[in-house]
Amino acid sequence: MTTKLLHVGVVGGSLGGLFTAALLHRVGHHVTVLERSRTGLARRGAGLVGQQDLFDILTRLGLTAVTRSGVEARERITLDRRGDVLSRDPTPQTQLSWDYLYEGLRGVLPDGSHLQGSAVASVRSEDARAVVQLDDGRNLSFDLVVGADGLNSVVREAVADGQSANRYVGYVTWRGLVPEAALPDPSAETLLERFAFFTASRSHMLGYLVPGPDGETGRGLRRYNWVWYRSLPLDGLKTLMVACGHAATSSSLAPGDLPAGLRDALVAAAASELPEAFAQAVAAEPRPFLQAIYDYVTPRMSADRVALVGDAAVVVRPHTAMGAAKAAGDAMALVDLLSSELSVRDALAVYNRDRLPVGRSIARYGQQLGDSLPL
Numbered sequence: 001m002t003t004k005l006l007h008v009g010v011v012g013g014s015l016g017g018l019f020t021a022a023l024l025h026r027v028g029h030h031v032t033v034l035e036r037s038r039t040g041l042a043r044r045g046a047g048l049v050g051q052q053d054l055f056d057i058l059t060r061l062g063l064t065a066v067t068r069s070g071v072e073a074r075e076r077i078t079l080d081r082r083g084d085v086l087s088r089d090p091t092p093q094t095q096l097s098w099d100y101l102y103e104g105l106r107g108v109l110p111d112g113s114h115l116q117g118s119a120v121a122s123v124r125s126e127d128a129r130a131v132v133q134l135d136d137g138r139n140l141s142f143d144l145v146v147g148a149d150g151l152n153s154v155v156r157e158a159v160a161d162g163q164s165a166n167r168y169v170g171y172v173t174w175r176g177l178v179p180e181a182a183l184p185d186p187s188a189e190t191l192l193e194r195f196a197f198f199t200a201s202r203s204h205m206l207g208y209l210v211p212g213p214d215g216e217t218g219r220g221l222r223r224y225n226w227v228w229y230r231s232l233p234l235d236g237l238k239t240l241m242v243a244c245g246h247a248a249t250s251s252s253l254a255p256g257d258l259p260a261g262l263r264d265a266l267v268a269a270a271a272s273e274l275p276e277a278f279a280q281a282v283a284a285e286p287r288p289f290l291q292a293i294y295d296y297v298t299p300r301m302s303a304d305r306v307a308l309v310g311d312a313a314v315v316v317r318p319h320t321a322m323g324a325a326k327a328a329g330d331a332m333a334l335v336d337l338l339s340s341e342l343s344v345r346d347a348l349a350v351y352n353r354d355r356l357p358v359g360r361s362i363a364r365y366g367q368q369l370g371d372s373l374p375l
């Protein structure tokens, strides 16, 4: 029976891991978060589109200040190449600050439970336990291990029966996050307070305001988050990664990774391909970053004493704006089941039964949205 308290190892200390660890801690389980990054992820995030599961988990965790700190886009607009508004849709949408959410979640966890600089090499099940091997060779044993280690999860191997490879979909997102005051007029007038889009051959641009890093929502303190999807064949992605000093197989560039010459080329491409308002938003970002887009759906969410949540389980395309909400949904379902009268084994079986179809369905929706774009 799981009414006994468990010691749970959570691999990955980003949103999926912190949602899970914070909920487990709140119901009395002992958690240890193992995060690869030595410095933590503070100030690494951008904006998140508010979704119901996100609001639900924040309410459960008592982090209502985060839910109140959203910035609302009052309408959606689509621009043409000249910058004229092709269509308007009065659909208000709230964007939350990733950074503020992250800090709030970290604050729920007790001191000493979040171990930065702890890179996990592998996980194996052993006699109703799950054993984590760290890169430094140490082994840690838990009642249960939750893999929240994202796109390039190593925990997947313990669950997914050799089916753990992502599939690159042939496009990337270039991204920027600039103080709103850095946007010159008339770009600011066109873009701020709105969710704006522009689509052309092999290119899809969008942008919206998010709160400041500490949740500031006042005018002048917010940040403009732009996301530029561009087609990039796999060979081009590998060449880019190598040019940035990364392994050819890398999937992302952090702010500062892009050499100045390549950043200038991106700004020049924006000037020749995008409406001026968006081109100026790209030019306003000194350190653009990149995420290659992949599809992945695990064949199962759990095996033995190991479960997956968030992107480790199912990678959904960012068009859905549902990745973090899905991770929140996984965490709530898993922790509710572990806190029920079911045995750990049965709780994980029900978790697999209930959450795999949800992940599959959001992944399919994201693929349909991607297919509808000329990327």
Ligand SMILES: Cc1cc2nc3c(=O)[nH]c(=O)nc-3n(C[C@H](O)[C@H](O)[C@H](O)COP(=O)(O)OP(=O)(O)OC[C@H]3O[C@@H](n4cnc5c(N)ncnc54)[C@H](O)[C@@H]3O)c2cc1C
Pocket: 011, 012, 013, 014, 015, 016, 017, 034, 035, 036, 037, 041, 047, 048, 049, 118, 119, 120, 121, 148, 149, 150, 151, 152, 153, 154, 173, 175, 227, 291, 309, 310, 311, 312, 318, 321, 322, 323, 324, 325, 326, 327
């Ligand atoms: C361009 C873009 C825009 C997005 N916009 C939105 C949005 O608006 N709304 C939304 O809901 N979602 C959005 N998402 C998706 C969202 O960021 C993720 O789906 C969500 O944060 C869930 O992430 P996660 O915690 O599962 O994984 P991640 O955030 O990838 O975290 C994985 C963590 O595990 C750590 N880790 C990895 N390997 C190891 C290891 N071996 N040992 C220890 N630690 C390890 C990493 O350092 C990291 O901290 C977007 C994604 C992209 C790419």
